[in-house]
Amino acid sequence: MKVTRRFSRGDRVCSRLAPWARYGFALALVASSAHADVLPASTVGGATYRLKVGQDEVIALSDGDFGLDTSQLLIAPAGVRLPMLLQSAHDGQVVTTSVNAYLVKTGGKLVLIDTGAADQLGDSLGKLGKSLAKAGIDPSKIDAVLLTHLHIDHVSGLMHGGTPTFPNATVWVDRRELAFWSDPSNAPKVDPVMRGTFDVVAKTLSPYRDKGRLKTFTGGAKVAPDIVATDTVGHTPGHTSFVLKSQGQQLVFWGDLIHVGDVQFPAPAITIRFDFDQPAAAQERNKALARAASSGTWIAGSHLAFPGMGHVKKNGDAFVWEPAGKP
Ligand SMILES: [Zn+2]
Ligand SMILES: [Zn+2]
Numbered sequence: 001m002k003v004t005r006r007f008s009r010g011d012r013v014c015s016r017l018a019p020w021a022r023y024g025f026a027l028a029l030v031a032s033s034a035h036a037d038v039l040p041a042s043t044v045g046g047a048t049y050r051l052k053v054g055q056d057e058v059i060a061l062s063d064g065d066f067g068l069d070t071s072q073l074l075i076a077p078a079g080v081r082l083p084m085l086l087q088s089a090h091d092g093q094v095v096t097t098s099v100n101a102y103l104v105k106t107g108g109k110l111v112l113i114d115t116g117a118a119d120q121l122g123d124s125l126g127k128l129g130k131s132l133a134k135a136g137i138d139p140s141k142i143d144a145v146l147l148t149h150l151h152i153d154h155v156s157g158l159m160h161g162g163t164p165t166f167p168n169a170t171v172w173v174d175r176r177e178l179a180f181w182s183d184p185s186n187a188p189k190v191d192p193v194m195r196g197t198f199d200v201v202a203k204t205l206s207p208y209r210d211k212g213r214l215k216t217f218t219g220g221a222k223v224a225p226d227i228v229a230t231d232t233v234g235h236t237p238g239h240t241s242f243v244l245k246s247q248g249q250q251l252v253f254w255g256d257l258i259h260v261g262d263v264q265f266p267a268p269a270i271t272i273r274f275d276f277d278q279p280a281a282a283q284e285r286n287k288a289l290a291r292a293a294s295s296g297t298w299i300a301g302s303h304l305a306f307p308g309m310g311h312v313k314k315n316g317d318a319f320v321w322e323p324a325g326k327p
Pocket of ligand 2: 153
């Protein structure tokens with residue numbers, strides 16, 4: 001597969017882990033004094049990474065990183081030894097986790113996939129605007145925003161300073177996903193740490209809806225040139241992956257099928273508290289991993305280490321991630 005790579009670095013600064021507590025993510029919060037990590041230089045100040053897929057171009061855009069407390073958030077089934085997996089990946093209890101968005105140049109259109117956390121989850125995130133600027137992309141020129149799902153770290157970047165960040169874009173989301181998060185009476189159905197999502201979804205999507213720029217789709221729909229939506233429900237009620245195909249080449253934008261690659265590639269049955277339907281989330285992950293390994297397609301994951309693009313290989317009952325070239 002023909003690949004071109006360009007990478008721009010951000011400034012290296014000390015991390016301050018995200019104040020997830022604001023939206024009930026207290027379990028994921030680790031005080032910066034207790035975890036004096038340094039974030040990867042590649043993602044701090046906004047960063048980009050380019051990949052050619054057929055005649056289309058994909059640009060990975062960093063929104064930043066946050067510290068994910070595996071002891072509080074990951075759920076390992078009986079027989080899966082999470083601490084051992086973390087240790088063998090040289091991870092501590094808190095794993096620095098990327099938040100990635102992707103821009104696709106396809107058919108003369110600019111299509112953004114997910115929008116990052118904006119100012120909702122602390123200053124280690126919300127770098128999407130900087131990354132777009134580094135990529136030379138004017139947000140007002142973006143034609144469409146495709147949302148894999150409506151969690152805060154994917155939807156919040158739709159707004160900036162109280163106005164739409166992408167004023168000329170049509171926003172696309174799965175019909176069931178929108179219906180679920182638009183109805184606050186569903187709050188008891190989700191983990192308490194996720195209940196702030198209803199409020200954020202209302203605030204970030206309403207301005208687009210009011211202008212007739214919010215559209216829904218169902219699985220299998222073509223949502224942009226060369227891009228088809230595919231159901232991967234489990235993490236949320238309408239979680240979607242997007243498949244980009246051009247000239248026989250393919251890249252699948254996974255969304256949140258995987259959060260902590262170091263443990264979920266070797267043990268896909270491990271789930272995360274944020275999963276709406278734990279068994280379905282694990283099942284979709286397993287299916288997606290098997291498909292990716294057998295087809296050899298490019299994968300882009302929202303929370304895989306920036307740029308989050310690479311290939312999956314099978315290794316017995318487990319899977320291995322082969323990331324695109326290091327910066
Ligand atoms: Zn999510
Ligand atoms: Zn996410």
